[in-house]
Amino acid sequence: MKKLTLIAFSLLASFAHADEKADAIAHGKTKFMTCGACHGMDGAGLKLGPTMMMAPGYKGSKVVDGDPEVFALVLLKGIKKEGTEYMGMMAPLGDALNDKDLAGVMTYIRNDFSEKKDLITEEQVKGWRAKYKDRTEMATRAEIAEMLKKSAEATKEAAPEAPKAAE
Numbered sequence: 001m002k003k004l005t006l007i008a009f010s011l012l013a014s015f016a017h018a019d020e021k022a023d024a025i026a027h028g029k030t031k032f033m034t035c036g037a038c039h040g041m042d043g044a045g046l047k048l049g050p051t052m053m054m055a056p057g058y059k060g061s062k063v064v065d066g067d068p069e070v071f072a073l074v075l076l077k078g079i080k081k082e083g084t085e086y087m088g089m090m091a092p093l094g095d096a097l098n099d100k101d102l103a104g105v106m107t108y109i110r111n112d113f114s115e116k117k118d119l120i121t122e123e124q125v126k127g128w129r130a131k132y133k134d135r136t137e138m139a140t141r142a143e144i145a146e147m148l149k150k151s152a153e154a155t156k157e158a159a160p161e162a163p164k165a166a167e
């Protein structure tokens with residue numbers, strides 16, 4: 001009986017989670033116009049003529065697929081324009097979109113344009129917004145790469161099958 005209750009509870013919990021994710025995706029879609037204007041409504045990156053792009057597509061993006069904190073940082077603070085490969089610029093969107101909007105947009109993108117398929121919650125975004133509250137500079141490409149590398153290493157270390165480093 002105890003076991004059954006446990007199963008029922010975990011089933012309920014996973015349904016609740018699925019609901020929360022579906023809600024986040026639905027909300028994210030309503031806010032996606034803000035991104036689609038440059039990244040294309042299909043997330044493939046808007047083309048300007050035969051060779052020029054407004055912004056990159058999401059497929060295969062390490063920022064989209066990686067540590068969600070880096071994704072959030074990019075959205076909150078923007079990316080410093082260092083090259084000319086894209087016509088557009090990734091501006092800071094932290095003022096335009098609230099925590100619920102950002103969580104929704106991130107969840108939508110990670111589910112529809114990426115294989116992550118996870119839920120990014122409003123609480124997570126709230127935490128990241130607070131962490132970077134006093135930061136005014138945009139993220140640089142080098143910083144983004146460094147953050148992604150560090151978090152990939154941390155994930156590897158946390159995995160039980162990872163070989164132990166020699167002391």
Ligand code: HEC
Pocket residue numbers: 034035036037038039054055056061062063064071074075079080081082083086087088089090091093105109
């Ligand atoms: C005004 C155009 C514009 C808008 C609007 C815009 N972006 Fe961007 N975005 C860009 C450009 C340009 C880049 C590439 C910046 C660079 O590397 O210099 C970029 C980069 C990114 C990246 C990093 C991709 C990678 O792998 O390097 C992500 C993720 C992203 N944008 C998500 C979003 C989301 C989500 C929204 C909506 C909430 C959004 N962007 C709105 C133009 C835009």
